[in-house]
Amino acid sequence: MKVLPEILSKLHEKHAAQLTQPSPEELENALIETSKSLSRVFIVLDGLDECQATLDCHTRLLSCLYNLQTKTQASILITSRPTSEVEIIFSGCLKQEIKAKASDVDKYVESRLPKVLGSGLETANLGAMIKSKVMGIVDGMFLLAQLYMDSLQDATSAAEVREALDEIEIQPSQNTEDGSYTPMLFKAYDKVMARISGQQPRSRNLAMKTLSWVVHAKRLLTTAELQHALAVRDTDTALDFQNVREIDMILSVCAGLITVGENSDCVRLAHETTQKYLESTAAKYFPNAQSEITSTCTAYLTFHGFDVLPVQSRLLRMTTERPLFPYAATYWGHHAREAGQCVSDSVNKLLRCNVSVQIACSKISSENDILNPNTTWNPLHLAAFFGLSRHVEALIDDGLDPNRVGDRNISPLMVASANGFEEVVNLLLNKGADIQAKCSGQRTALIFASLFGHGAIVRKLLVKGADVTAGPYTDMLAFDPASVPGYWDVVSLLAEALLKAGSTGSHGRYLMRLDGGIDRMTRMLLRWGAHMRHPPSMMASGSAPLDPTLGK
Structure with a gap:
């Protein structure tokens, strides 16, 4: 009898060999297929309100659960504090309020x-x-x-x-709409922060640095990740293991504001309202949080120690021996973008170290495997991926070709278009990026922007002359319109451009077949002047195209 389902075994073998993480789509598919093999499935999700809103965590998680329940009839129990967002999302579901007794x-x-x-x-x-x-x-x-x-x-x-x-x-x-008793709590938190600030300088600095990391991290950190993050100093060229502190020491200086999960080994704030309080007072307590975290991450990625090893060997050693490495590689650019111009030196050092760029690219977690970040990417790909416009411009001015491609012929323009960074897209176009270039999957920058619902970039690329007939639009059929912000704006732009181009054939039919949008798309096309050549019944089935000839 197999302990693991075959789909999980294959997924593990694939990513263990490549030293990569499964994409959200792969994990969702594995969960669905595994659930289908069971007679009943019960899923308990505890503390939904503590799911970090950064990087669209809420939307992706709930979309996954919705798909799972639709396809497997799984029974799902969710616990959460009664925030206004949660109340709206689950307005039609069975609810049971649980309150502490006096x-x-x-x-x-x-x-x-x-x-x-x-x-x-x-x-x-x-x-x-x-x-x-x-x-x-x-x-x-x-x-x-x-x-x-x-x-x-x-x-x-x-x-x-x-x-x-x-x-x-x-x-x-004086409880607020979400039941957080904000006035009373914030006054209590003020007192806690006063106690922390009254500690000896070294203890105070350690506490503030710890809280800054826990508040601003893009996901929960493990104890080992936090210990290494706090051990990095500005002047270090290698990790000093003698500066790695015991977790109990770290917890003790934070006056109870952070805790370690009993089963997860993840460091978290004591309460959801602790996050709200510290975010609202971040300018006071952590004015340089993003730049400091960026500097720590980039320094960690460029530390000496494995320089002479081949990339794959170095990647394996860093993954197993440097706990902060996966976080630093995945999120340094997000922190750098939010820090603005304060981190130029540390980012420049990383982007001008080819081995560090290759290592960082190999660990990037993207929304799915369409972009496939890997060691064939150059510094321009990496800067475009995170939307670092100043560094994109500097790299091109230093001689990097904006049209140099990586694996699958992915260009920096495609990367910036897929991730929605309009400023970087404009910059690359002005620097000579090829707007019509196609990757090995025949996708252009326009297709990448369309797939991820970036209407402003789609509009910009069309204005700049992107070929709307280059297709393929079949990729969009795999998306749930509700899960892609700006989906219908993009479809509207593409359909209008196709009609103006006088395009017939498959592109129009693909756009007509988009899930849930037949009536909406039909009205849209007719409004722009298309002639209906078939009865509505054929249009509703998606089997008959509209005449794209404009005018009456």
């Missing part, structure tokens, strides 16, 4: 009293006073109780406990 919070506060009242701090009624004040404000919210009890724990006398209690102003519940 007695549960009372037991929690009671369990914390011994530490607060230790070392002879107990005086008449002090414990009862603590419970009364804390219970009077938290209104059943465990996190608020935790924050206030934390604030009392470092008191060294009964007088200090009473002073801290006096600062806890009992006020009416």
Whole structure:
């Protein structure tokens, strides 16, 4: 009896050999096929509200679950705090509200009293006073109780406990639409940050750097990834393992604001509202977060140690011996783009190291395997992939050919078009990029922009003379219109351009067959002046084209 389904075994063999990660589409397909082989499937998704919104995580995850349930009839249970977004998404689903009882919070506060009242701090009624004040404000919210009890724990006398209690102003519940009790919580968080800022300089700096990473990371970090991220210093040319700190040390300086998952080994903030608070105060506490993270990632990718090894051997060693490497390679460019002009030196160093560029390209996680980033890409591909327009311009000015292609004949213009970076597309076109070039799959930059719903780039390429009849548009049939932002805007632009070009044949029929859009597309084409040569019944089936001749 096989332990793993065949589709998972093959997927593992494929990516283990290439030292790559499966694409979201591959994982979704494997999940669907595996579920089909089972008589019943139950899926539990805990903490949807904690799924990071960056890189469209919410949309992709929910789209995957929707497809899975549609194709396999799986039963899905999702837990989440009642945010407004979650309420809208699941408005038609069965719901069960779960709230903490006052007695549960009372037991929690009671369990914390011994530490607060230790070392002879107990005086008449002090414990009862603590419970009364804390219970009077938290209104059943465990996190608020935790924050206030934390604030009392470092008191060294009964007088200090009473002073801290006096600062806890009992006020009416002021919960926001998503139930986060923002005014009260933010005041409690202010006190926690004041405690962190009052530590010794080294402890304070470590805490701020830790919080900056956890808040701004594009995905959850493992403990090992965070430890290595915090070990990198500006002047390092190689990783100093003696600067890698124990995770308990890191947690201790952050005053309870970050935790490590019991089963996942991932570092996360204590609560979803902690993220909201730190994001809202980022300009105050982490003004240079993006540039500092970029510098750490690029330095990590260029560290000495495996320079003499072939690319594949170096990739294997870095993947297994450098925990931060996959994150740094995948996300450094996103941080660099958000940092703006503050990171030119560190980015330039990376882009001008050919081996580091090859290594970084081999680990990029793209939305799917259409672009296929790999070691054949040059620095221009890499800069275009992340939308780093200033660096794209600098590389071309230094002599790099904007039309130099990588594997599958993918050009930098195709990469920028697929990823939606209009400024980079404009720059490449002005620098002589071939707008009509095709990859080995016969896709042009126009097709790449269309596939990912980038209407502004589609419009720009059409204005610049892109051949709308070059096709193929069959790729678009594989997409769910609802999952591609701007999908119908793109279809509208393409259809109008095809009609103006007087194109007949398969392109018009493909656009007519797009899932769920027959009536919409028919009205669109007729509005532009196409003649209906067949009855509506044939049009609805997608079997008959419209006459593209414009005018009446």
